[in-house]
Amino acid sequence: MRDALAKLGSDANKINPLVPVDLVIDHSVQVDVARSSNALQSNMELEFTRNRERFGFLKWGSTAFQNMLVVPPGSGIVHQVNLEYLGRVVFNTDGIMYPDSVVGTDSHTTMIDGLGVAGWGVGGIEAEATMLGQPMSMVLPGVVGFKLTGKLRNGVTATDLVLTVTQMLRKHGVVGKFVEFHGEGMGKLSLADRATIANMSPEYGATMGFFPVDHVTLDYLRLTGRSDETVLFDSQNKHELCVYVKTVSMIEAYLRANNMFVDYNEPQLERVYSSYLALDLDEVEPCISGPKRPHDRVTLKDMKSDWHACLDNKVGFKVKPWVKTSLAPGSGVVTKYLLKSGLQEYFNKQGFHLVGYGCTTCIGNSGELHESVSAAITENDVVAAAVLSGNRNFEGRVHPLTRANYLASPPLVVAYALAGTVDIDFEKEPIGVGKDGKEVFFRDIWPTTEEIAEVVQSSVLPDMFKSTYEAITKGNPMWNQLPVPEASLYSWDSNSTYIHEPPYFKDMTMSPPGPHAVKNAYCLLNFGDSITTDHISPAGSIHRDSPAAKYLLERGVDRKDFNSYGSRRGNDEVMARGTFANIRIVNKFLGGEVGPKTIHVPTGEKLSVFDAATKYKSEGHDTIILAGAEYGSGSSRDWAAKGPMLLGVKAVISKSFERIHRSNLVGMGIIPLCFKASEDADSLGLTGHERYTINLPTDVSEIRPGQDVTITTDNDKSFTCILRFDTEVELAYYNHGGILPYVIRNMAAAQN
Numbered sequence: 001m002r003d004a005l006a007k008l009g010s011d012a013n014k015i016n017p018l019v020p021v022d023l024v025i026d027h028s029v030q031v032d033v034a035r036s037s038n039a040l041q042s043n044m045e046l047e048f049t050r051n052r053e054r055f056g057f058l059k060w061g062s063t064a065f066q067n068m069l070v071v072p073p074g075s076g077i078v079h080q081v082n083l084e085y086l087g088r089v090v091f092n093t094d095g096i097m098y099p100d101s102v103v104g105t106d107s108h109t110t111m112i113d114g115l116g117v118a119g120w121g122v123g124g125i126e127a128e129a130t131m132l133g134q135p136m137s138m139v140l141p142g143v144v145g146f147k148l149t150g151k152l153r154n155g156v157t158a159t160d161l162v163l164t165v166t167q168m169l170r171k172h173g174v175v176g177k178f179v180e181f182h183g184e185g186m187g188k189l190s191l192a193d194r195a196t197i198a199n200m201s202p203e204y205g206a207t208m209g210f211f212p213v214d215h216v217t218l219d220y221l222r223l224t225g226r227s228d229e230t231v232l233f234d235s236q237n238k239h240e241l242c243v244y245v246k247t248v249s250m251i252e253a254y255l256r257a258n259n260m261f262v263d264y265n266e267p268q269l270e271r272v273y274s275s276y277l278a279l280d281l282d283e284v285e286p287c288i289s290g291p292k293r294p295h296d297r298v299t300l301k302d303m304k305s306d307w308h309a310c311l312d313n314k315v316g317f318k319v320k321p322w323v324k325t326s327l328a329p330g331s332g333v334v335t336k337y338l339l340k341s342g343l344q345e346y347f348n349k350q351g352f353h354l355v356g357y358g359c360t361t362c363i364g365n366s367g368e369l370h371e372s373v374s375a376a377i378t379e380n381d382v383v384a385a386a387v388l389s390g391n392r393n394f395e396g397r398v399h400p401l402t403r404a405n406y407l408a409s410p411p412l413v414v415a416y417a418l419a420g421t422v423d424i425d426f427e428k429e430p431i432g433v434g435k436d437g438k439e440v441f442f443r444d445i446w447p448t449t450e451e452i453a454e455v456v457q458s459s460v461l462p463d464m465f466k467s468t469y470e471a472i473t474k475g476n477p478m479w480n481q482l483p484v485p486e487a488s489l490y491s492w493d494s495n496s497t498y499i500h501e502p503p504y505f506k507d508m509t510m511s512p513p514g515p516h517a518v519k520n521a522y523c524l525l526n527f528g529d530s531i532t533t534d535h536i537s538p539a540g541s542i543h544r545d546s547p548a549a550k551y552l553l554e555r556g557v558d559r560k561d562f563n564s565y566g567s568r569r570g571n572d573e574v575m576a577r578g579t580f581a582n583i584r585i586v587n588k589f590l591g592g593e594v595g596p597k598t599i600h601v602p603t604g605e606k607l608s609v610f611d612a613a614t615k616y617k618s619e620g621h622d623t624i625i626l627a628g629a630e631y632g633s634g635s636s637r638d639w640a641a642k643g644p645m646l647l648g649v650k651a652v653i654s655k656s657f658e659r660i661h662r663s664n665l666v667g668m669g670i671i672p673l674c675f676k677a678s679e680d681a682d683s684l685g686l687t688g689h690e691r692y693t694i695n696l697p698t699d700v701s702e703i704r705p706g707q708d709v710t711i712t713t714d715n716d717k718s719f720t721c722i723l724r725f726d727t728e729v730e731l732a733y734y735n736h737g738g739i740l741p742y743v744i745r746n747m748a749a750a751q752n
Contacts, residue, residue: 187214
């Protein structure tokens with residue numbers, strides 16, 4: 001953006017965050033080394049070796065831009081760091097107090113809602129515009145009231161609760177809505193439990209799952225060392241970013257004065273919501289979720305039968321168990337209280353050594369399986385399973401070879417690791433045999449709620465948080481040794497396979513391009529329901545036979561150095577080739593065949609999606625995508641919109657969109673359209689082999705948010721869709737070819 005502004009004859013330094021920005025580098029660590037006492041150091045060294053160029057670019061940004069705090073790699077996961085350190089609850093800026101709020105470039109930003117901070121995920125594209133002062137526009141959401149009563153029973157965890165809540169809310173339908181939890185049962189949930197429920201907002205589809213501030217929130221602020229005045233200080237730019245309110249009591253006084261504090265000792269007013277749900281916490285059962293979606297809840301007692309149902313009862317095979325174990329905490333504080341409690345010693349004995357601080361399994365960085373295990377799975381078509389205490393189990397995410405992936409609480413992960421299989425009924429079958437020769441059952445090792453509370457009370461201490469976060473911006477030796485060029489513009493290296501100047505602003509002028517005509521476009525892909533951003537966006541490992549692998553090999557990169565798509569997200573050439581490259585993607589063109597291929601309609605050739613898109617572009621043809629319901633559910637990945645734009649996709653026609661992905665498509669200038677109610681591609685007789693013309697006015701002033709649009713095909717079909725530009729502001733973005741060109745032109749015009 002700075003380069004683009006400079007080319008338009010304006011001051012490039014105007015591209016600078018206008019609001020406080022916190023950047024936590026947490027998605028690049030991989031579990032290469034596990035079950036080893038030196039796993040943490042080894043994985044960090046490999047992380048820095050692989051990502052040296054990328055980290056250098058990010059460190060340059062930490063000095064080139066103002067008003068931005070960069071938390072170096074190896075510090076933890078952004079959402080936990082936000083919860084334990086960055087979240088303010090109440091701001092005090094120059095004597096003016098106001099409630100804290102945040103938007104983040106990851107959909108699980110919602111974890112902060114558990115602290116009473118209003119926050120949700122937006123696309124990276126939208127966030128970049130917000131950093132530069134562009135207001136966020138959205139349709140006023142409905143608010144679902146979720147009343148909690150009672151108390152969780154012994155042996156029931158926050159994960160069991162959140163999977164139950166997720167299933168209820170998905171069934172209720174909360175896409176694009178706010179969920180607010182209330183009721184006396186809320187007071188029985190710890191802050192960590194609330195954060196777990198709030199974290200899963202994307203999985204149940206809500207914009208956020210909010211917990212108002214009460215005594216539990218205040219106790220957590222004291223526990224995490226926020227009692228005294230704390231200054232967030234950027235050591236690179238030598239200036240204060242913000243100051244916390246002096247004391248927790250002042251936060252309480254401010255919120256009480258504004259009727260924003262929940263006191264269970266006072267009469268509770270009946271709240272008015274758009275719709276209502278209720279749950280008695282006492283009725284929650286131990287459960288897990290899978291094998292492919294977070295809202296497919298399975299009670300623990302039904303897991304064995306559900307597992308066999310997943311296999312279609314075709315096999316009762318037995319494979320020699322091989323479990324890859326890893327522990328990647330969300331912050332350094334976790335290590336301190338695991339050591340204090342004595343738990344880490346026993347985790348190590350079971351192979352759960354500390355492997356790194358950051359998103360590993362959730363982002364597809366769980367590392368490779370042993371070669372013999374991989375070979376056994378592939379050669380024998382084994383249905384391998386993974387059990388993880390994360391929030392992402394979409395297809396192909398955890399590892400390409402684990403087809404069944406279950407979300408579970410951390411202690412359940414350990415239990416399944418001990419069992420070595422998911423093909424077990426914990427109520428009836430033993431996990432194993434003890435040294436005394438006696439069978440050991442699940443109930444024998446499961447702690448009571450009181451035992452857990454006692455360990456937390458004695459082992460999770462305020463000083464742990466204070467000492468960890470006092471030094472968090474100081475980095476580590478590997479980060480600190482990275483050289484940083486002193487320049488306001490970045491010097492692009494044309495040979496780099498990590499950082500590449502993207503083409504978004506190529507040949508950009510001050511005049512907006514206006515609405516683009518979509519005439520006689522071919523269908524690139526024809527999808528059914530529940531295509532997630534994991535299917536669309538490049539994620540996880542780079543498959544050895546993929547277009548991205550071919551690109552890297554041609555540039556002298558060895559297979560062992562491919563790294564992950566997440567680590568190469570700064571190179572558009574790699575990411576465009578990885579778009580729609582998920583090995584579990586199902587495209588109707590292929591008649592049931594699973595994989596990242598499609599049909600080039602004019603010739604009938606079966607090609608990789610990237611090669612087909614490139615062929616269409618070289619022939620001068622636009623492309624569109626047909627899809628079913630919930631298109632783009634999952635993480636708030638801006639590459640799920642950037643990638644299709646680079647492939648030449650001009651429009652997506654679906655039954656419905658997930659909120660963030662629709663916004664991202666608009667941000668990249670792609671037209672989102674929805675079929676009319678009760679209609680879809682199948683009911684309209686569309687096969688995807690047709691050519692599509694979208695009859696939109698060429699003058700943006702004649703286009704209205706939500707208007708009906710007629711689409712015609714070359715075989716004389718005609719149908720009406722709803723234009724999903726939801727606000728006038730989004731129409732302005734579309735007129736400019738996307739949100740970022742809109743911002744750049746406005747900034748250049750204001751300066752000139």
